[in-house]
Each structure stands twice: as C-alpha cells, then as structure tokens.
Amino acid sequence: MTGPMGARRGVGGAVDLSALAAPKPEPTPPPADGGPSIIEVSEPTFEADVIVRSERELVLLLLWARWSEPSVHLGQTMEQLAVAAGGAWTLALVDVDAAPRIPQAFGAQNVPMVIAMWNQQPVSAFDGAKEPAEIAAWIQDVAAQAGVPMASAAAEPEPADDPRMVAAEELLNAGDTDAALAAYEAIATTDGPKSEAASAVRNIRFMVRAQQHDPSIISTAAADDVDGQLAAADVLLLGQRPEQAFDALINLVRLTDGDDRTRARTRLLELFDLFDPAEPFVVAARRKLATALY
Incomplete structure (x- = not known):
C-alpha cells in the first residue's frame, strides 16, 4: 500500500509502535450485541x-483532523x-492534532488515512476519500486476506409496515374491492405514480376489467375487432399468458x-x-411494438 507521501508503508509488515506501548488503562469495553463499536x-x-x-478483533484506525473537510466526510x-x-x-478515531505521536508512528503525513489493525500490526491501509461501497469492499477484502474472524453484523430490522x-x-x-381501490388511490395520490400503492391500483383495475369479459372472446373476436381484441388480451393475461396477450x-x-x-x-x-x-x-414485446409502429 502506498502511503500518503508516496513512500511504501509497512502495512502487512512490522511497524514500530513501541513508542506508544507504555502501560495503559484497560480497553474500552465492547458494545452490547449488535451495537456499533466506535x-x-x-x-x-x-x-x-x-x-x-486488535488481538481479538479487526480495528480500523481513522487518522483525521477537524480542519480537514475530507477527514470529516470520511469520518461520517x-x-x-x-x-x-x-x-x-471497531472504528478507532484519532484526532491527529490531539495525538500527534500516533500518525508519526505510522509515518502518516496527510489526512485522512484509514489503517486496518489485526493481531497488533497494520495489515492494510488507504488514504483520501472513497465511496462507501469501495470502503465496504476493502473491509471485506482485508478480513478475508488477514483471516480475521468477522462477527456477523446484526440483521437489519424489517421496515415497519405502512398502516395505510x-x-x-x-x-x-x-x-371489498371498491373500497380497497379507493384506499390505494388515495395513497398513490400522496406517494406518487411509482409507488407500491400506484402499482396496486393498476393491478386492481386490470383484474376488475378482465374478470368482466367472457373467456370465449379469445376465439370469437375477429383480428381487426378492436373491442374484442382488447378484451381477448385481458383474458389471456388473466390466464397467465402475457406473451399471447401482447401479441x-x-x-x-x-x-x-x-x-x-x-x-x-x-392498452398495450x-x-x-x-x-x-x-x-x-x-422487452421482446416492446421491440415488436416498435416494428409494428414504424
């Protein structure tokens, strides 16, 4: 890994942290199960x-400074x-102005910098801004390469059901189809045309209309009978035959x-x-429609 000043740092090898290794207090206790460790x-x-x-868990050390906007953003x-x-x-935050000997121990001359610590040594690092997805992938890669036994994160709670x-x-x-349709329409008015409620409105309207047709219309409607073919398409779709309905x-x-x-x-x-x-x-039907139109 190239360090902040372009020199190759000792991540994955030994870094002398002895200057900071005087007797110290007990570590901050870990969080309750499922809680973040910051x-x-x-x-x-x-x-x-x-x-x-770092003897028992992966520690990500963030070297940052209050005056550095990229540091603040990366910290968030x-x-x-x-x-x-x-x-x-565990995310360990180090204000480099308040604790200058820590970045010195790693040879860091710019901020922000994130250093992955495992088994008392840095195993990987990056500096500068990165997208959340990049950082998440980096963490997984670090854990895999270092053989870190990552604890399973708590499952995210299911979003609460919308009472409406x-x-x-x-x-x-x-x-009560009429009342249900009215309820979904009211929700869609607020939530917009791409909402789940709007989708429900389209489906209910289709079901109500399709169920009113005589199923025999599929075989009795003439090819150029507009009303008959519209009805036939509904019946075909209701019967789980979308390709034939579209055709x-x-x-x-x-x-x-x-x-x-x-x-x-x-209607199509x-x-x-x-x-x-x-x-x-x-997708196939849209292509056929474009050919039919032009």
Whole structure:
C-alpha cells in the first residue's frame, strides 16, 4: 500500500509502535450485541484500545483532523459503516492534532488515512476519500486476506409496515374491492405514480376489467375487432399468458390506424406497466411494438 507521501508503508509488515506501548488503562469495553463499536483514541489509550483490542478483533484506525473537510466526510462515512456492521469491527478515531505521536508512528503525513489493525500490526491501509461501497469492499477484502474472524453484523430490522397499505390490503382480502381501490388511490395520490400503492391500483383495475369479459372472446373476436381484441388480451393475461396477450395487441396495432391504433397501443402500454420492465417477454414485446409502429 502506498502511503500518503508516496513512500511504501509497512502495512502487512512490522511497524514500530513501541513508542506508544507504555502501560495503559484497560480497553474500552465492547458494545452490547449488535451495537456499533466506535471509540475515540488518545495517546494514553492507544495501546489498550488499538493494539490490545486488535488481538481479538479487526480495528480500523481513522487518522483525521477537524480542519480537514475530507477527514470529516470520511469520518461520517466510516461511522455509518460501523453502525451497519453492528460490532463486527471497531472504528478507532484519532484526532491527529490531539495525538500527534500516533500518525508519526505510522509515518502518516496527510489526512485522512484509514489503517486496518489485526493481531497488533497494520495489515492494510488507504488514504483520501472513497465511496462507501469501495470502503465496504476493502473491509471485506482485508478480513478475508488477514483471516480475521468477522462477527456477523446484526440483521437489519424489517421496515415497519405502512398502516395505510395494511388497511387497504385488509379491505382487498375481505372482498371489498371498491373500497380497497379507493384506499390505494388515495395513497398513490400522496406517494406518487411509482409507488407500491400506484402499482396496486393498476393491478386492481386490470383484474376488475378482465374478470368482466367472457373467456370465449379469445376465439370469437375477429383480428381487426378492436373491442374484442382488447378484451381477448385481458383474458389471456388473466390466464397467465402475457406473451399471447401482447401479441394480440401488437397485431391489432398492425391492422388498424388512427384512433383505433392509438387505443390498441395505449392498452398495450398499460399492460406493460403491470410487469417489471426488465422481464424478457416485456422487452421482446416492446421491440415488436416498435416494428409494428414504424
């Protein structure tokens, strides 16, 4: 690893920390299970809170300064990652102005710098700003290469159910479709067209409409019968046959023009919205529609 001034540092090898290794107090106790481990380290507590602690867990030492904006930003990122880790490793914060002998021991001349400590020695380091995802990947790589037994982070709690959505779902399950639809529509008005409630509105409207058609329309509707083919597409989709439903409407687009063509295209786009746009059959149907239109 190249250090802040371009010189190759001793990460992965020996670094002389003896100047900081006088008798020190007991280390800061670990957090309760699942809690983040974030400590502030001074010169008197360095041995206990970093060297001794690294015998049993990974310690990420952040050298920072209050006057350095990148330091402050990286510190916030590291604290967020420590919280997410739930005690799987310890974040040790060192204010280089308050504890100048610590960065000197590592030969660090610029901040911010993060040093991974394991078994009393630095095993990896980086300096400067990085994205959270990069840092998280670096931590995993450090743990794997050093053979650090990482404790499992506490599972993130499931987000609380939205009581509005719960109430709307209960109405739907009770068979009160009209009331459920009204409830979802009210939520969608607030949460927007890309919300879960808006998706529920589209699905319910489709189900209500599709269930009103005679299933025989699939075989009785003429190829250029706009109303018949719109109904047939609904029935096909309700029967879990989306490719055939899309093909019926794409063929209708080819055979019609003007307002009839617009109706067929609009209905097809509405049916697309009932699915994940990345679904292969949706992608294929969109290509067929483009060919039919142009």
